[in-house]
Every structure is written in C-alpha cells, then in structure tokens.
Amino acid sequence: GDSVTQMEGPVTLSEEAFLTINCTYTATGYPSLFWYVQYPGEGLQLLLKATKADDKGSNKGFEATYRKETTSFHLEKGSVQVSDSAVYFCALLLLSGGYNKLIFGAGTRLAVHP
Amino acid sequence: EAGVAQSPRYKIIEKRQSVAFWCNPISGHATLYWYQQILGQGPKLLIQFQNNGVVDDSQLPKDRFSAERLKGVDSTLKIQPAKLEDSAVYLCASSLGPANNEQFFGPGTRLTVL
Numbered sequence: 450g451d452s453v454t455q456m457e458g459p460v461t462l463s464e465e466a467f468l469t470i471n472c473t474y475t476a477t478g479y480p481s482l483f484w485y486v487q488y489p490g491e492g493l494q495l496l497l498k499a500t501k502a503d504d505k506g507s508n509k510g511f512e513a514t515y516r517k518e519t520t521s522f523h524l525e526k527g528s529v530q531v532s533d534s535a536v537y538f539c540a541l542l543l544l545s546g547g548y549n550k551l552i553f554g555a556g557t558r559l560a561v562h563p
Numbered sequence: 564e565a566g567v568a569q570s571p572r573y574k575i576i577e578k579r580q581s582v583a584f585w586c587n588p589i590s591g592h593a594t595l596y597w598y599q600q601i602l603g604q605g606p607k608l609l610i611q612f613q614n615n616g617v618v619d620d621s622q623l624p625k626d627r628f629s630a631e632r633l634k635g636v637d638s639t640l641k642i643q644p645a646k647l648e649d650s651a652v653y654l655c656a657s658s659l660g661p662a663n664n665e666q667f668f669g670p671g672t673r674l675t676v677l
Contacts, residue, residue, distance in 0.1 A: 453605070485668075492567070492654065493606070493668040538605050548618050548661040551596075553605030 451476045453554035455539050461560045462529055470524040470557045472513075472539035480541035482506075482515050482522040487536045487556070496524075496537070529561045565589065567669035569655050575675045581643035584672045588636070588657030595632055596666060597640050598654040606654055612638065613661050642674075650676045 456471040474480065484496040484506070497506035502517035511526045522539060539554040568587040576582050588595050593614050598606035609628065611619040615635040623630070627646070632638040642649055652673050656666040 490670070492670040493656075495665060495667075498665075540605070544662055548611065548613070549658075550608065550619070551666060553607075555603065555605050 455554035458558040465528045468526040472522045483540045485538040569669040579644040583641045586638045586655030592657035594658045596656040600652040645676045
C-alpha cells in the first residue's frame with residue numbers, strides 16, 4: 450500500500466551544521482509530497498511541498514527535491530539554528546475519487562544545540 | 564485569519580469513560596479532517612467530512628468512535644468507551660475543498676487514558 454518511510458531520530462546537531470533528513474515513499478499514483486514541522490506544543494505546519502517530479506520545494510532555508518527515480522524527498526538545510534528544533538514529518542498526498550488523502554511518515558525529531 | 568481551533572488541549576480520563584473533542588475549522592473551509600497521532604508515529608486519518616457529509620471513515624473504529632459535523636462548520640469527535648490504546652493526540656485539520664492540497668492543522672488535543 451501507499452506509505453512513507455523516514456529516517457529514525459533523534460537527529461542531534463550543533464548550530465550551523467548541515468541537515469539531511471531522508472524520506473522515501475511508496476505510492477500507486479502520482480502523489481504530491483510535503484514536509485510538515487511540529488514545534489513543541491504546537492500543531493503541524495506546512496514547511497514545503499512539491500507537486501511533480503523534479504520540483505524543488507523550499508522555505509525558511511529548507512529545501513527538498515521530488516525524485517521520482519529514487520522515490521525520495523529528502524529534506525536539507527545548509528545551516529541549522531536552535532530554533533529549528535522540532536519534529537519533521539514527510540507526507541504524501543494522493544487524489545482518489547475526487548478526495549485527497551494525506552499519508553504521513555513516523556516523524557524525525559531534530560535537536561539543535563548551541 | 565484565525566486558524567483551526569480545538570478544545571480541550573489536554574484531557575485525562577480512566578478507561579471505559581467517554582470523552583469528546585471539539586474542532587472549529589478555518590472559516591470557509593468545506594473539508595474537515597480528524598487525525599489520531601500516537602506517540603512516536605505520524606498522524607493517521609480517522610475521518611474526513613465534506614461540508615456535513617462523511618466522505619472517508621474507513622480508519623475510524625466505529626464500535627467506539629463517532630464524529631459529526633451537523634451544520635457543516637464545527638465538529639465533535641467522541642470516544643465511548645475509551646481504551647488505554649486510545650491515548651494519543653487528536654488533530655483536526657481543514658482545507659478549502661476536498662481536492663485542495665493544503666490542509667491546515669489545529670494544535671491538537673492530548674488524551675491520556677489511565
């Protein structure tokens with residue numbers, strides 16, 4: 450079935466380090482791909498998205514490229530900050546019968562230390 | 564623009580008791596979703612409404628869970644009777660329409676069943 454697999458956390462980095470969080474997916478159709486972020490005590494927020502192969506989503510210094518050949522959507526940031534500490538969720542969205550269905554990965558916790 | 568509102572933020576009950584959660588979506592959003600997020604996992608869709616009608620409740624444990632959106636605006640999710648495994652964060656989300664691909668999430672209700 451349709452699913453999303455993320456690298457397990459926690460990921461612990463020092464401030465200004467390079468970040469990669471791996472995400473791969475399995476889908477029967479042509480999904481849109483998303484990264485959501487959940488800061489402590491808050492709801493999920495959309496971080497970035499890509500709707501078709503080779504699209505690059507970017508926001509707040511984060512970016513991810515939709516790679517159909519490797520079914521991947523890895524999240525990267527060149528220099529992380531303490532304020533980036535949160536849980537990051539990769540998700541795919543499939544449109545079926547006129548309705549969309551959002552399927553999430555398990556999440557990856559990122560902790561950035563000064 | 565006000566976001567998705569949920570209440571209560573926290574609830575602690577004993578097993579076999581009943582509990583209800585409330586959600587008010589973003590004004591004008593026709594589609595409303597309830598998700599269950601168990602600790603260490605990604606959110607899982609329980610039920611999706613289009614206006615006041617159910618379009619997907621395939622993952623809702625109907626023997627104990629129920630949900631309604633009578634006037635096509637706010638919604639309630641009920642659990643009766645609760646089990647220990649129902650301990651989770653219950654997230655409400657809304658989108659403009661069923662095929663619109665951005666969902667906006669509320670802060671969630673954290674349920675603990677003792």
